[in-house]
Amino acid sequence: MSLYVMKFGGSSVGDTERMKRVAGRVVEKADEGHQCVVVVSAMGDTTDDLIDQAKMLNSELPAREMDMLLTTGEQISISLLSMAIQALGRKAISFTGWQAGFRTEPVHGKARINNIHPERVNEALAGGNIVIVAGFQGMTEDGEITTLGRGGSDTTAVALAAAIKADACEIYTDVDGIYSTDPRIVKVARKLKEISYDEMLELANLGAAVLHPRAVEYAKHSGVPLIVRSSFNHNEGTVVKEEAAMEQGVVVSGIAYDKNVARISILGVPDVPGVLAEVFGALASEQIDVDIIVQSGVMDGKADFSFSVALSDRENALRVLEGLHSRLPYREVTSEDNLVKVSIVGAGMVSHPGVAAKMFQVISSQGVSIKMVSTSEIKVSCVIDGDKLHDVIKALHTAYDLDTAEQAVVGGPQVRR
Amino acid sequence: MSLYVMKFGGSSVGDTERMKRVAGRVVEKADEGHQCVVVVSAMGDTTDDLIDQAKMLNSELPAREMDMLLTTGEQISISLLSMAIQALGRKAISFTGWQAGFRTEPVHGKARINNIHPERVNEALAGGNIVIVAGFQGMTEDGEITTLGRGGSDTTAVALAAAIKADACEIYTDVDGIYSTDPRIVKVARKLKEISYDEMLELANLGAAVLHPRAVEYAKHSGVPLIVRSSFNHNEGTVVKEEAAMEQGVVVSGIAYDKNVARISILGVPDVPGVLAEVFGALASEQIDVDIIVQSGVMDGKADFSFSVALSDRENALRVLEGLHSRLPYREVTSEDNLVKVSIVGAGMVSHPGVAAKMFQVISSQGVSIKMVSTSEIKVSCVIDGDKLHDVIKALHTAYDLDTAEQAVVGGPQVRR
Numbered sequence: 094m095s096l097y098v099m100k101f102g103g104s105s106v107g108d109t110e111r112m113k114r115v116a117g118r119v120v121e122k123a124d125e126g127h128q129c130v131v132v133v134s135a136m137g138d139t140t141d142d143l144i145d146q147a148k149m150l151n152s153e154l155p156a157r158e159m160d161m162l163l164t165t166g167e168q169i170s171i172s173l174l175s176m177a178i179q180a181l182g183r184k185a186i187s188f189t190g191w192q193a194g195f196r197t198e199p200v201h202g203k204a205r206i207n208n209i210h211p212e213r214v215n216e217a218l219a220g221g222n223i224v225i226v227a228g229f230q231g232m233t234e235d236g237e238i239t240t241l242g243r244g245g246s247d248t249t250a251v252a253l254a255a256a257i258k259a260d261a262c263e264i265y266t267d268v269d270g271i272y273s274t275d276p277r278i279v280k281v282a283r284k285l286k287e288i289s290y291d292e293m294l295e296l297a298n299l300g301a302a303v304l305h306p307r308a309v310e311y312a313k314h315s316g317v318p319l320i321v322r323s324s325f326n327h328n329e330g331t332v333v334k335e336e337a338a339m340e341q342g343v344v345v346s347g348i349a350y351d352k353n354v355a356r357i358s359i360l361g362v363p364d365v366p367g368v369l370a371e372v373f374g375a376l377a378s379e380q381i382d383v384d385i386i387v388q389s390g391v392m393d394g395k396a397d398f399s400f401s402v403a404l405s406d407r408e409n410a411l412r413v414l415e416g417l418h419s420r421l422p423y424r425e426v427t428s429e430d431n432l433v434k435v436s437i438v439g440a441g442m443v444s445h446p447g448v449a450a451k452m453f454q455v456i457s458s459q460g461v462s463i464k465m466v467s468t469s470e471i472k473v474s475c476v477i478d479g480d481k482l483h484d485v486i487k488a489l490h491t492a493y494d495l496d497t498a499e500q501a502v503v504g505g506p507q508v509r510r
Numbered sequence: 511m512s513l514y515v516m517k518f519g520g521s522s523v524g525d526t527e528r529m530k531r532v533a534g535r536v537v538e539k540a541d542e543g544h545q546c547v548v549v550v551s552a553m554g555d556t557t558d559d560l561i562d563q564a565k566m567l568n569s570e571l572p573a574r575e576m577d578m579l580l581t582t583g584e585q586i587s588i589s590l591l592s593m594a595i596q597a598l599g600r601k602a603i604s605f606t607g608w609q610a611g612f613r614t615e616p617v618h619g620k621a622r623i624n625n626i627h628p629e630r631v632n633e634a635l636a637g638g639n640i641v642i643v644a645g646f647q648g649m650t651e652d653g654e655i656t657t658l659g660r661g662g663s664d665t666t667a668v669a670l671a672a673a674i675k676a677d678a679c680e681i682y683t684d685v686d687g688i689y690s691t692d693p694r695i696v697k698v699a700r701k702l703k704e705i706s707y708d709e710m711l712e713l714a715n716l717g718a719a720v721l722h723p724r725a726v727e728y729a730k731h732s733g734v735p736l737i738v739r740s741s742f743n744h745n746e747g748t749v750v751k752e753e754a755a756m757e758q759g760v761v762v763s764g765i766a767y768d769k770n771v772a773r774i775s776i777l778g779v780p781d782v783p784g785v786l787a788e789v790f791g792a793l794a795s796e797q798i799d800v801d802i803i804v805q806s807g808v809m810d811g812k813a814d815f816s817f818s819v820a821l822s823d824r825e826n827a828l829r830v831l832e833g834l835h836s837r838l839p840y841r842e843v844t845s846e847d848n849l850v851k852v853s854i855v856g857a858g859m860v861s862h863p864g865v866a867a868k869m870f871q872v873i874s875s876q877g878v879s880i881k882m883v884s885t886s887e888i889k890v891s892c893v894i895d896g897d898k899l900h901d902v903i904k905a906l907h908t909a910y911d912l913d914t915a916e917q918a919v920v921g922g923p924q925v926r927r
Contacts, residue, residue: 146526177567
């Protein structure tokens with residue numbers, strides 16, 4: 094007998110028919126002799142409908158009351174799923190975030206979990222129940238209802254799995270698992286049997302958003318094995334764990350891309366100490382995340398440097414730089430979009446020199462120039478022109494021996510709803 | 511500065527436009543310099559919609575999960591109303607039942623309030639907030655979410671008013687106040703300026719269901735003045751309090767009726783001790799409330815007796831009696847519907863003999879025979895044939911000097927939605 098946490102997203106419980114299917118899936122697992130805790134999101138469009146109602150009453154959407162409002166979405170899901178499971182003859186009980194013991198920091202809309210007191214979950218399991226827990230929500234020490242923000246239900250599932258020492262946390266989604274790259278671009282993408290937390294983190298952060306990075310970090314920290322699998326079939330899925338068995342000769346596990354990229358360049362900046370700190374401090378204080386930073390050579394005491402930000406942050410970043418001009422007499426600021434960041438990820442590349450060089454060569458052979466580069470021990474990222482993205486990804490997939498004979502079969506786009 | 515609890519039902523907050531109107535009404539009160547706590551029900555059809563969804567998943571509607579499900583209805587209302595009030599420039603904060611400190615017995619679907627710990631409500635008021643509290647719900651000592659059952663939001667309002675020592679509890683409804691009788695039947699019904707708790711209790715129990723009897727009992731017990739008034743206009747409403755000022759010469763304050771009545775007769779029962787206890791014990795154990803009981807004379811060691819029950823309980827009651835036949839050899843059981851219970855209520859009748867006699871006389875003068883009678887210190891009830899109900903009520907209204915010159919103006923039927 095194993096203890097599983099099973100997480101189903103909003104589209105998996107979009108209506109009562111789908112709810113019944115999820116109930117059946119959970120009972121199947123219980124019938125195999127396992128203990129099950131189910132984490133579930135709000136049904137389909139519930140959250141959007143509630144937001145629409147709120148907008149009609151208060152355009153500012155005050156955060157504390159929005160948490161009060163939106164947490165009803167998961168509370169509806171858990172009670173209905175519990176009833177659906179009971180209708181199949183199994184004992185089931187639902188808990189809100191606060192009932193399941195989720196204590197968060199006192200922040201609304203994007204609280205972090207401080208700790209979990211899962212006594213009631215454990216007691217209910219011991220009493221033979223399937224336990225249903227509302228994703229995405231918690232409570233402060235003062236009894237205020239909070240939400241965990243983006244990726245919240247994944248994080249709920251992983252954190253709860255760690256707290257109750259589950260054997261695994263299964264994330265049910267609309268794809269079969271983690272693929273070597275986007276199967277919509279490369280038809281012969283391979284489904285990965287296993288992947289390490291670090292590789293998954295790189296992929297998650299790079300836009301292959303089947304799992305939220307925060308959930309992966311939590312899993313890595315606590316050592317809970319994650320299983321990403323489809324809610325529509327019984328295929329095996331991908332296991333995310335500490336030390337993924339490395340296939341013979343596989344250096345690169347996956348290729349990710351991110352279209353949400355803009356490059357900003359500051360030209361002719363006085364080359365004095367503290368300049369970078371000033372620029373990036375100002376950007377950080379506006380909540381703008383900077384990804385890659387490149388400084389070019391200094392000439393006549395002036396330097397040029399470039400950095401990449403999310404496309405959606407570009408206007409905001411340019412405004413911040415304009416505001417700095419009085420203190421920082423640069424010559425010019427330019428920016429560029431229609432870019433894409435392509436990344437190869439693989440734990441194997443640590444011990445294989447030349448992996449990056451091969452990437453640059455493959456990209457060049459497609460007639461594409463590389464604008465920025467960043468590397469980590471298990472990743473190389475290149476910012477390139479977006480026009481030939483598909484050709485570049487296909488060429489890299491082939492060059493790193495990732496093509497399989499079979500075509501990838503996926504239930505939908507490999508993008509998180 | 512006074513402290514008011516204001517209660518709005520589901521139809522008053524049926525959509526976002528009505529929600530805005532309620533917000534405006536509350537802010538008006540606050541602008542007069544008062545502290546306001548608002549108790550609100552689920553919006554319009556929300557509860558019914560949730561029940562429909564649940565039915566599709568589990569026809570048994572398990573009580574614990576139904577409480578989990580249905581309490582989301584009020585949670586949506588309170589957060590939206592809080593946002594609507596904030597949009598008008600006032601500080602507001604919403605609390606669920608458990609956050610407002612409602613502790614109930616461990617029963618689902620119809621829990622009674624054990625006690626209230628309103629610290630958070632008091633703190634929020636002290637902080638200058640308008641406080642919005644979810645009606646109809648509470649929490650057990652074990653942290654289980656419960657609902658208070660029928661009339662729950664009225665009870666929430668009154669109990670909270672008592673707990674925070676409010677100066678009054680205003681029940682906003684779709685009628686102007688409490689009338690001397692149903693204004694749909696008697697056009698010249700009079701709106702009562704004041705009425706005592708006891709009179710209101712009799713009227714509430716007798717089907718003039720503007721206020722739920724449980725809420726009136728709570729108010730009587732705690733001495734909180736209730737004000738029943740319209741959410742659609744600023745008319746004065748009716749004050750329900752301990753000692754209502756008695757108008758000169760008014761003996762009867764109101765005339766109520768209840769169509770939900772059936773009479774059951776058991777004929778030829780052996781007249782031995784314990785028979786009544788056996789019959790009514792068996793009915794009570796099936797949750798059947800018996801109202802009036804009449805035993806006729808004994809002949810040849812056999813007795814006949816009749817009792818009234820709610821029409822909806824008739825079949826169930828007959829089944830119970832059938833089950834008793836082996837132990838209780840009665841001759842025959844008969845039952846009768848198309849009946850109505852008409853009642854006159856008035857604190858003044860204690861000191862005015864002949865009030866009941868006058869009632870019997872008025873009913874007889876309409877050619878209607880009286881089937882059963884029951885009396886209390888402030889009430890006389892007669893079960894009669896339903897056919898001439900309107901004539902009887904009009905005649906009683908005139909006989910007890912209740913007719914006014916003006917026609918009653920009401921926003922809707924004097925029946926609780």
